Amino acid sequence: MSSIDLKATQSPHILVLGMGGTIAGLAQEPKNKPLQYQAGQVSISNLLGQIQEAIPKGLTLISERLVNINSKDLSESVLTQLALTVLSSLNNQAVQGIVITHGTDTIEETGLFLQLTCGKAAQTLGKRVVLTGAMLPGNAPAADGPSNLLNAVQWASTLLENCPGGVYGVFAGKVCMAKDLAKRHGTAPNAPLMDSPTSPLNLINPSWLAGVRAAESAWREDLPVPHTDEWPWVEILTSHAGARPQTISQWLGSGVKGLVLAGSGMGGFHESWKTPLDRALASGIALVRASRTGAGLVRSDIPEKDPIGCMAAGSLSSPRARIALQLALNAAKQANLVGKPLTWQDFFARIADLPEIR
Numbered sequence: 001m002s003s004i005d006l007k008a009t010q011s012p013h014i015l016v017l018g019m020g021g022t023i024a025g026l027a028q029e030p031k032n033k034p035l036q037y038q039a040g041q042v043s044i045s046n047l048l049g050q051i052q053e054a055i056p057k058g059l060t061l062i063s064e065r066l067v068n069i070n071s072k073d074l075s076e077s078v079l080t081q082l083a084l085t086v087l088s089s090l091n092n093q094a095v096q097g098i099v100i101t102h103g104t105d106t107i108e109e110t111g112l113f114l115q116l117t118c119g120k121a122a123q124t125l126g127k128r129v130v131l132t133g134a135m136l137p138g139n140a141p142a143a144d145g146p147s148n149l150l151n152a153v154q155w156a157s158t159l160l161e162n163c164p165g166g167v168y169g170v171f172a173g174k175v176c177m178a179k180d181l182a183k184r185h186g187t188a189p190n191a192p193l194m195d196s197p198t199s200p201l202n203l204i205n206p207s208w209l210a211g212v213r214a215a216e217s218a219w220r221e222d223l224p225v226p227h228t229d230e231w232p233w234v235e236i237l238t239s240h241a242g243a244r245p246q247t248i249s250q251w252l253g254s255g256v257k258g259l260v261l262a263g264s265g266m267g268g269f270h271e272s273w274k275t276p277l278d279r280a281l282a283s284g285i286a287l288v289r290a291s292r293t294g295a296g297l298v299r300s301d302i303p304e305k306d307p308i309g310c311m312a313a314g315s316l317s318s319p320r321a322r323i324a325l326q327l328a329l330n331a332a333k334q335a336n337l338v339g340k341p342l343t344w345q346d347f348f349a350r351i352a353d354l355p356e357i358r
């Protein structure tokens, strides 16, 4: 992992951080089998070279490779490195905006993570942080990476009047808040935002913009970025027909700090989990109830009241609820160290209560 010497670059520029993914992928037989490829093969400077001609005049781009991975392998230490880089770059006066090229598989986690750790900073400084990627490798005939990258650079650099700084996602000619990125299809070209509230890039939808403003003003303070060795261990467990108590009980005494339950329907879980979950709660494991459906709300009083210590995920999907729980556990720990009697539930509620864009 490389570090960035921002002092070396004092003239205004857009910083483009490369993290890999399909946008940096290559297929062996691009014409016949474009989906048989390896992610994270092409350097970020090469990707920018492909769109050089189309970059608006007067705009300087500086690229930096953070990692070059398939995002299915994303680690928490890479997330730490990313947020620290974004925060220090936002505070560099020469950086006008930031583009991040990322694999689509886990862009949902990174989107929420950056919103919660860097969203307020980006908004306050009036700069945009833009996540993008691709569904087809760079050498496929219909590769979507170049146009997505160009659009992301444009969105990072044009601060339209009244359209705030913040953390966004750009795919297939559309923009969404990064916290709304969610890959809900294996192969569709707009998979990372096909189920998300979006606006076309070229004609900003006023009701989407009003939703962005509401979400941004509700987000009052960024959460601390966990150090690489500070990330609490949190797992996602899915309830299903035939679920067994052992799925829960095997975690007791394991050192796990939190469990996100991807329940069925409104977040219900199999009756066989009840006793081991009571034991998990009693042993101090943080519990969050989400839904495996991928949409809709999970509420603390429906279908029945949650036991004390368990939180409902609201509209957070289980991967997002996991990131939210990790950041909430860490934020509570940091707050307690300086004598503030806040709980993880206090921080989690702030995240789960963020207004949704409709």
Ligand code: ASP
Pocket: 020, 021, 022, 023, 039, 069, 070, 071, 072, 102, 103, 104, 105, 106, 133, 134, 135, 136
């Ligand atoms: N497996 C790839 C990744 O997430 C998929 C993609 O980028 O579209 O890195």
